[in-house]
Amino acid sequence: MIRILRQIARTGVVTEPHHKPDDDSGIIEIGRLLEEAIRKRFRGSLAIRQVDAGSCNGCELEIHAVNNPIYNCERFGIHFTASPRFADMLLVTGPVTHNMEIALKRTYEATPSPKIVVAVGDCGCNGGIFGENYASLGGISKVIPVDVRIPGCPPTPAMLLEGILRAVGE
Amino acid sequence: MSRIRLRDAVATTLGPDAVFDEIASPSTLYSCTVPKEKFGDAARAVKKAYGLLAAEWATDETAFGRGFGIFACYRWGAQYLIVRAELPADNPVFPSIAKTFVPAYRFERRILSMMGVVPDGLPDTRPWIKFEDWPANAFPLRKSFDASARLPRTDGKYKWARAEGEGVYEIPVGPVHAGIIEPGHFRFQALGEDVINLEARLGYVHKGIEKRFEQLSWADGARLAGRVSGDTTVAHAIGYCAALEAMTGCLPPERAYWLRAMFLERERIANHLGDIGAICNDAAFAFMLYQFMRLKEMLLRANHRLFGHRFMMDRVIPGGVAANIDESGKSAMLAELDELSKQFEKLVKIYDENASLEDRVRDTGILKPDKAREICAVGIVARASGLNLDCRIFNPFPPFDRHDLIELDVPVYISGDVNARVLVRIHEIRESIRVIRILLAGMPDGDISVTVPQPMPGNTGFSAVEGWRGEIIYWLQAGPNGEINRCMARDPSDVNWLGLEQCIPGNIVPDFPLCNKSFNQSYSGHDL
Numbered sequence: 063m064i065r066i067l068r069q070i071a072r073t074g075v076v077t078e079p080h081h082k083p084d085d086d087s088g089i090i091e092i093g094r095l096l097e098e099a100i101r102k103r104f105r106g107s108l109a110i111r112q113v114d115a116g117s118c119n120g121c122e123l124e125i126h127a128v129n130n131p132i133y134n135c136e137r138f139g140i141h142f143t144a145s146p147r148f149a150d151m152l153l154v155t156g157p158v159t160h161n162m163e164i165a166l167k168r169t170y171e172a173t174p175s176p177k178i179v180v181a182v183g184d185c186g187c188n189g190g191i192f193g194e195n196y197a198s199l200g201g202i203s204k205v206i207p208v209d210v211r212i213p214g215c216p217p218t219p220a221m222l223l224e225g226i227l228r229a230v231g232e
Numbered sequence: 233m234s235r236i237r238l239r240d241a242v243a244t245t246l247g248p249d250a251v252f253d254e255i256a257s258p259s260t261l262y263s264c265t266v267p268k269e270k271f272g273d274a275a276r277a278v279k280k281a282y283g284l285l286a287a288e289w290a291t292d293e294t295a296f297g298r299g300f301g302i303f304a305c306y307r308w309g310a311q312y313l314i315v316r317a318e319l320p321a322d323n324p325v326f327p328s329i330a331k332t333f334v335p336a337y338r339f340e341r342r343i344l345s346m347m348g349v350v351p352d353g354l355p356d357t358r359p360w361i362k363f364e365d366w367p368a369n370a371f372p373l374r375k376s377f378d379a380s381a382r383l384p385r386t387d388g389k390y391k392w393a394r395a396e397g398e399g400v401y402e403i404p405v406g407p408v409h410a411g412i413i414e415p416g417h418f419r420f421q422a423l424g425e426d427v428i429n430l431e432a433r434l435g436y437v438h439k440g441i442e443k444r445f446e447q448l449s450w451a452d453g454a455r456l457a458g459r460v461s462g463d464t465t466v467a468h469a470i471g472y473c474a475a476l477e478a479m480t481g482c483l484p485p486e487r488a489y490w491l492r493a494m495f496l497e498r499e500r501i502a503n504h505l506g507d508i509g510a511i512c513n514d515a516a517f518a519f520m521l522y523q524f525m526r527l528k529e530m531l532l533r534a535n536h537r538l539f540g541h542r543f544m545m546d547r548v549i550p551g552g553v554a555a556n557i558d559e560s561g562k563s564a565m566l567a568e569l570d571e572l573s574k575q576f577e578k579l580v581k582i583y584d585e586n587a588s589l590e591d592r593v594r595d596t597g598i599l600k601p602d603k604a605r606e607i608c609a610v611g612i613v614a615r616a617s618g619l620n621l622d623c624r625i626f627n628p629f630p631p632f633d634r635h636d637l638i639e640l641d642v643p644v645y646i647s648g649d650v651n652a653r654v655l656v657r658i659h660e661i662r663e664s665i666r667v668i669r670i671l672l673a674g675m676p677d678g679d680i681s682v683t684v685p686q687p688m689p690g691n692t693g694f695s696a697v698e699g700w701r702g703e704i705i706y707w708l709q710a711g712p713n714g715e716i717n718r719c720m721a722r723d724p725s726d727v728n729w730l731g732l733e734q735c736i737p738g739n740i741v742p743d744f745p746l747c748n749k750s751f752n753q754s755y756s757g758h759d760l
């Protein structure tokens with residue numbers, strides 16, 4: 063136990079302040095604006111349901127990173143929820159596969175309105191390298207309405223936060 | 233027994249029926265053609281010689297004016313043996329080898345579903361990857377299939393294995409899970425808290441990758457291979473490129489190999505760090521998740537600074553690599569590794585000493601060594617269950633073949649539980665840090681890529697690369713115009729998913745996430 067406490071004390075707070083310039087540029091102002099937008103429009107709490115509609119798992123790694131202690135998206139009021147039933151936003155990676163089409167539609171229908179849909183990654187935007195074929199239907203907008211797109215393969219955590227900001231700011 | 237054990241086993245059993253190829257590239261690979269009736273005999277001969285099944289796949293060879301081809305790839309130690317048979321276009325049937333090798337169940341269900349080549353005697357012919365609402369006659373991997381058209385949906389029901397009796401109930405989970413993970417469906421039959429049976433059903437993220445390869449140039453193929461499973465982008469790209477290089481006789485510069493090795497080990501460290509954290513988290517120890525995520529982030533940022541991409545996507549290209557490292561980069565990486573190693577060891581101590589964690593991970597989700605052998609497990613899963621397999625040792629690309637220089641120490645545990653799978657990862661992180669230091673110290677100067685010659689019609693290429701999950705196999709075949717006729721990618725998940733199903737019964741339902749995390753197999757890499 064003492065080791066755990068010591069490690070906690072030694073690590074301190076690693077979360078980056080909003081203003082710290084870093085090579086992963088972009089996070090500077092985003093955090094502050096995000097927090098403000100979420101406070102105003104979502105009473106300080108934005109619930110996101112992430113849906114993998116066919117991705118290669120690269121995008122998921124970066125969505126995980128947004129939750130790590132360095133980016134620590136919870137401080138802006140962002141939570142990832144287990145159910146679409148209380149989600150404000152669907153964060154969808156793709157291409158949408160033929161085999162996930164129905165599950166994605168159902169998830170969308172289970173999400174209460176008003177809902178925001180954000181398409182993540184080059185694949186979520188337009189199918190990416192997988193293109194469109196019998197198995198891959200292309201971007202998320204082929205199956206459900208999309209409000210905001212975050213390109214990148216995969217988009218970095220900073221790009222993800224910036225995209226979420228665009229979605230809640232609009 | 234001689235050193236070329238599998239070849240001899242098949243040659244003795246089949247006699248003149250097995251016709252062996254003269255040239256082997258890589259040198260540890262042997263190939264032979266057998267009459268289709270003897271396909272099963274070859275499998276039994278290999279089994280007797282203690283070989284394991286690594287992959288099984290079919291090809292559509294109508295572009296060459298032939299019918300179909302069926303292939304099985306076996307492994308014993310450093311040797312690989314590919315046995316192939318030709319099948320007529322109008323009646324593509326071959327003897328199933330599922331009763332000899334368990335993983336062939338899935339391979340052959342896939343072959344039947346995707347290529348319409350029929351395994352005779354396969355006990356389970358339910359479609360795999362192909363869902364029950366696809367038209368029954370849609371065989372995407374056939375050349376005659378129109379890949380650009382959307383599939384109509386039909387009615388159909390998947391037949392689940394069912395346990396029955398008083399108090400037995402069923403829990404369906406997925407495809408959309410509670411966390412941020414890939415989609416798949418699991419059915420538990422449970423009695424009280426105890427799981428009686430687990431059946432996985434995958435295929436949700438089937439993107440038609442193998443078909444897509446056939447529409448791309450060889451160069452673009454490497455980019456697609458890097459996206460078969462995004463967390464394994466480096467290893468998959470190396471696998472594809474190595475197969476292409478073997479097929480064309482292309483030799484990348486020394487330095488490119490060393491850089492590939494370094495990328496590969498960095499990918500291994502990053503994923504293992506994330507996994508250990510996530511496993512602890514599923515045992516309700518969130519502290520470790522955040523600590524390990526912090527270390528992983530440190531590594532990813534360094535990747536970004538040094539190589540321009542956090543996961544090093546598209547940094548491995550046919551003929552070499554597309555990112556280099558200079559002296560200042562090297563010293564930055566050494567400093568990073570010192571820091572990483574220091575922090576990591578502190579966390580390992582905490583892992584070792586925490587009794588409540590130990591209580592969750594020990595004796596949970598046991599995959600016994602004989603089961604692991606039976607399903608032909610690979611990689612971390614195999615090494616946690618007593619199988620000593622690692623392509624970096626048995627089928628190395630340079631500089632891993634310099635055993636005097638690197639002398640890789642691969643951990644093998646026999647308890648096969650969650651704890652063993654964590655310990656393998658811990659040990660491997662240490663090893664990878666050590667290896668990267670050696671690579672940085674001895675990296676030769678020179679170019680980092682060469683041009684790859686155009687493949688000749690009909691040529692094939694094979695590679696086996698140890699990604700962080702385990703052995704990845706690529707097999708390429710050039711068509712009549714030197715284009716990609718077939719690209720077979722076998723992720724470790726193809727076989728290791730079977731291990732998860734095997735280790736769950738007898739555990740309690742709430743331990744499933746923990747067991748699942750300790751395997752952490754790829755859905756995308758499996759579904760293709």
Ligand code: SF4
Binds near residue numbers: 121155186214
């Ligand atoms: S955008 Fe890139 S990382 Fe994301 S799913 Fe597509 S290929 Fe993978």
